[in-house]
Amino acid sequence: MKNLFKGYSGQYVAMVNKKIIASGKTTLEAYQKAKKINSTEMLSFTYVPTKKETITFL
């Protein structure tokens, strides 16, 4: 998992079967890119935090 998200800090990624197929600054952007690549399988979205965002007070 650790390496999977390398290079995507601060972005939303769209995955199919645990493989990243698209990314964007918003969920919508990632979704729109992903739909052009794979419009049939269920998409999974993850926000990849920056280093500062991994220590939170929510």
Next chain:
Amino acid sequence: MKFSYQYFEGQKLPIVPLKIKGTSGWLEFNVYIDTGASYSLFPADAAEIIGLELEKGDLTEMTVGDGNHIQVYIHNLPLSLAGKEFIARIGFSKGLGVGFYIMGRKDIFDKFIVCLYYFTILKRFNYILQHRNLYELV
């Protein structure tokens, strides 16, 4: 059901997969478990991909961690968590200051017992079924 913590930048975060049924089927969001949040909250653009008209939700105001207030539209949505399907109120906001999708207590923590074992890197979800006005732990 148990989930492993997810590692980001050397930190382990309590993030679990939550499915939401939209107009064109199920979508999965990896959500941050926030026991301090009253509601589950997503950025407003997530409503669009789920197929919702954001402003048709119930508008409410919520207080966030820095003391500010944000406007949130609440929608009732079919969810699937730890293999169980149910309806829950989910909030969407243009003012959410964090990138994470937040899983809060409303309509979720009344259905699951959530245990965070930080040192054994396990999260356990036990579902509580309402059956003949009795609650059973399964």
